[in-house]
Amino acid sequence: PVVANASQAPDKITIVAIPDDSADNMRQFFGLIARHIEDATGIPTEYVHVENYAATVTALATGRAQLAWFGAVTTAQAYLMMGDELEVVAARDIDKEFISYFIANADAGIPPVNDLAELAELVQGKNRTFTFGSKSSTSSHLMPRSFFADQSGQRPEQVFRTVAYSGSHDVVLQKVANGEFHLGALGQPPYDRASDELKAKAPIIYTTPKFTNYCFATRKSLGQETIDQIHAALLGLHESDEGRQALDYLKSEGFVDADMSEWMGYVELLKSGVDIGN
Amino acid sequence: MDANSPPPSPAPPAPPVFRLQGVGKRFGHQWVLREIGFEIAAGERVAIIGPSGAGKTTLFRLLCAVLPADAGQIEVFGQPCAGLRGRKLKRMRRDIGVLYQSDNLIPQLRVVHNVLMGRLGRWSLPRALISLLWPQDLPAARAALERVELADRLWAMPGELSGGQQQRVALARLLVQQPRVMLADEPVSQLDIRLGREIIELLSSIATTLGNTLLVNLHTLELLQGHFQRVLALKDGRLFWQGPPAGLNRELLRELYGTEYQALYLEESADVR
């Protein structure tokens, strides 16, 4: 971990975010947040869209970006790389109680289940196909996978004929609705945003327990003063017009305080070498 | 020998194999052949001579209709060769066998395949392709190679052969093809005198026995005697002279090959004749 020695205000803030929604949306709404922060802190701020999870972590860890929108897993990864240099500034209200859905194609004849052990029993040996979203995602891969393993005692690969990674939440929904895959897992907000027609074709069969998810993270070397400014700006997001638009998109009422300790569970999970499907 | 080569039918007067009238060919703005006109009858054996760059090779390319003439008219087997296509073209190609001056062989194919290429005009595409894996008509290839003294090189690659051997392989291909007309562009240039003589003898004896027509480009004038009925001399893209080999004399040659011409041998042999 790099020691923070020069804690003067940066002359520029670059925001990156993990790519878990369509690029256009993200550019638009994170652009709004960037403008809000720029107005609040007086430091030129820019959102750079990066289409790779590892690149976002690397960018923050090596000081190429100053503020990053991470999922739970990426936060833990960044922590593993940066140690205490990483500081969580804020999270959405919903991030403290995030949920994922297991969905199934309506024609596949899979009823809602109470827990995933039941699901595993139901599909065992039936040649069912299953898709996660992106392999690096928390809510469309890691958490559904670990809930599945905890509850059924089996890996998804042992139960389903095929376990694929379609790339993102939206594609999971589309593919399951089309019947190309029988089942899939995805996070809550993308499912809620989708059209009713799609939802009808791919109903929820199981909702996971709550878990912590996204947050804004930054580097300590930015200096406490700047971090406080950003913190204030984020918490006051709902006060500006553009902030409200962004919050609307993020399906949130507003940002709240958050601390790295709330993500340490994931760090432990990663350190324990959790199964990620290989 | 081959069912496909029709016997020379005596009944109607066979059309001349080639008839050229005022033929010209240019590359870019440069006319390399001008006002060429001659006829070649079936079964004739003709030699073409001329200095380097006179247009001999180009003339051959016109005769086998791969180059279109830019002026005049060429008839092959009595048909104008301008509008040929499809089956007719194929038949004509089969009947005209050409031995080129260089690059006769496909370097990536073994000798046997190169020789059997002479059969392509007769084979269907599938058979030709199978032949690449399992040579069809191997005896014919072997026989032809034997005639050019290369029977043991059936499976060699062209790159493993000496210059003269390569030229002989190309000759074997011509033998396998059994065309009605044979055009040979300097077939003996890289061969030693004995082999050169024998190849010319081979060509002309085949031509005589089968009644084939033979056109040969030659630089070695002493091979003219006895094997050819007529000589065409090209100079600077024009038909400079034609006549029987005996008609070649010192002045003619001097004029043909340039004024500085001073070849000892020719003066002597012209005297000998």
Add this chain to the structure above:
Amino acid sequence: MDANSPPPSPAPPAPPVFRLQGVGKRFGHQWVLREIGFEIAAGERVAIIGPSGAGKTTLFRLLCAVLPADAGQIEVFGQPCAGLRGRKLKRMRRDIGVLYQSDNLIPQLRVVHNVLMGRLGRWSLPRALISLLWPQDLPAARAALERVELADRLWAMPGELSGGQQQRVALARLLVQQPRVMLADEPVSQLDIRLGREIIELLSSIATTLGNTLLVNLHTLELLQGHFQRVLALKDGRLFWQGPPAGLNRELLRELYGTEYQALYLEESADVR
């Protein structure tokens, strides 16, 4: 003519240009050259004859050290050429000019670059590269092409030239190179008799005036007379005979070229001598 070509120094007895002892070469299991041994003194003009496939080209490739010998020893300019590498090899190559039997030119390079390739041994690498963009030493190239009557083809592509013209371009390269030894593999095979004679005369006059050594592979025996001091005859990969051109007689030739040998001309010309 060129400052780089050293004048023949008379003081110490110059080592022989080539000295071969028990040289053999094989391809696969086949020995194509066996027990070749001879010496060639500086300034000598030697012709090599032999039937097609005798190993003449292979011998030349051994002499210019592109092929290693599989047996025996070759010395070039008094140095064994087996372990030559890098700069020494380059210096040796610069002094040996070779004219190949075929594929002398790089078809993708214009005539001028092909000719200037003769300078590669003298030029530094940057100059050689610049020359590809902006030909260096253009006058030399032009002069050489003039001597082979092709001055107007400086900028042509090799493919535009007739067979004989291509061979002449390769000859121009040799002239530009001005080596101490010239090896020419059938330089006149595709040329008409006048041009062939003139090229041989050109080569041998250059050799005489500059004191160069000249080795030529020939199939046209009548060109031997007057231009060469010695003849080496190869047969089946062995040195069959060596001696002055006058020593060639009918029996010898018959034995050299095979028993069926029946060339009319040679019998006649042998009588003439």
Add this chain to the structure above:
Amino acid sequence: MSADQLADNTSGSPRTAAGDKFPNPSPLPEKRPWGPWAAIFTIAVLLVAAFTSAEWDFTALTDPDQRRLALGRMGAWLAAFAAPDFSAEFLRHCWALTLQTLSAAVIGTGLAVVAAILLAMGSARAVSVGEEELTGWHRLFPLRSPTALLCSLCRIIQDILRAVPDFVWAVILVAVIGLGPMTGALALALNITGILAKVYSELWDSVDERRYEQVRVAGGGRLAVLFYGIGPLAARSVQSFTLMRAECAIRNAAVIGAVGGGGLGADIWYQIQFGAWDKVTTLLLFTLALTLSADLLSNFIRRQLRSDPNHPRAARHQSVAWQLARSYIGVGAALAVAVWSFWFMGWGDNAPPGQQARNFLLPALELLSGEAWQHIAFFERMLRPDLEPAFVLTVIQSASVPLAMALVGTLLGVLAAAMLSYPHSFSFMWESHQFTGEAAPWWLKLPRRLQMVLARLTGLISRGVPEVMWAFLFIAFFGPGLLAGTVAIAIHSAGVLVRVFSESIDNIPYRRFEQSFSGSRPTCFGLVAVPTAWRDWLTYAFFQFESNVRTAVVLGIVGAGGLGFQFSFNFEWFRFEKAATYLLMIIALTVIIDRTSRLLRFSRV
């Protein structure tokens, strides 16, 4: 007679020599070549292995009910594409992306070409080692001479360069020079360098030594031999492949976007991920249009550089000056594109969406400061692969699926490309009269030209549509699994290969065809053109096989896992030790395939 005396005096008297030392086996054993049969046998064995080692599910093909359902799904999926998004705003967006892609891809390819030529000089045996007295298998030992060692080193470097996926280079470069399109372009350049250097060196090595012996003999050193002999002789194939790679880079340079640039390839990938099929269609149309113009431009450049005097256009040639000028025009056109790209990246209106335009060339300067390199330490754990035996076994096992898929997919692709390259070839469809002597009337020419246009469109679409899209399409049909992935790989490979295959045929001088034309164009194609181009075909096919083995994304999408997928998976999860093990395996496979392909040049197929 004096002659007889002389004859007796000669050292090696011919008549007595027994030749014990030089025994010639006589008569020559007639050795019918077994190479082709061995090749066919090997391929058959490999095919059987591929079909037994992995689970293939053909039910969608065999079961009529399933087939109907599958067709329905495929139809629905295709229908999703029928309504492209043509809103003015999106079109403007696409246009901006097009320029960015073009600039970044051209910069990437341009840098790669320069680097690859240098690297290939090291890794081509003919150039770096040059003349050798050793023959046969002795030539396989890298320690035989310093230059041979250098050669092996360069080969390893280029293998690593292309075995490491471009996004990994990009992530590493982010640490060094930060985010932006230039980072993507450089990452692209690194990857393409590996690709080009491999193919260049192989093309150079496959030129027959006899053909440039003359340059050696003229006294040229190894580099002079390259520039006067090997280079010109291989120039056409090298040109074709370079232009093909440039086209590929323009088309699917998703990596530029991965690290904060913008571009068509990246955007398609985003839109695919989020299922915005209407936008995907529009973007694809733009890509195809761009590809088509790149194709036309590269044809133009090729034609200017092509110096075949028997070519009809050359026959109409004007003055010498004009002829000479043509090659400068060709080079000039290429240079102009390159200069524009640099200008655009530096000073043009080059903002990726949502960012301000700025000089993206500047960050690259950081490469020169030692400081930036410190961040590389970030990836130090990559140097400590996880070598626990059980895990290594897993890694090795995970190679079987990609190998099986790549084998079947590449074979199908090569087959399709070989069939398609006949109608695809310009020389056989458009200008065949130049060497057949045929006088084809318009009603004969028209269908041929139509065939060619159709074949080219087929090729264009099958390589222009990303593999991932094909995978999605065939998942809709076959369901997720090996089959869908394999067919996707086959179609994409066919599209890529058909272009280089048919170009290597168009590169053969017409004189060659003319001399061997026997009346039927297909026969001439099969027996003259294909054997002549065969070595180049092999090079390209092996290269395609190699890159298909590495394909990761498709494998992940069809749920087949495999090496490349696991590698990127572990890398993205920052499990560098495990990733490193997978990477070693990928590199090993790459090296094995590469060396096999080079070994095959010794044999004559």
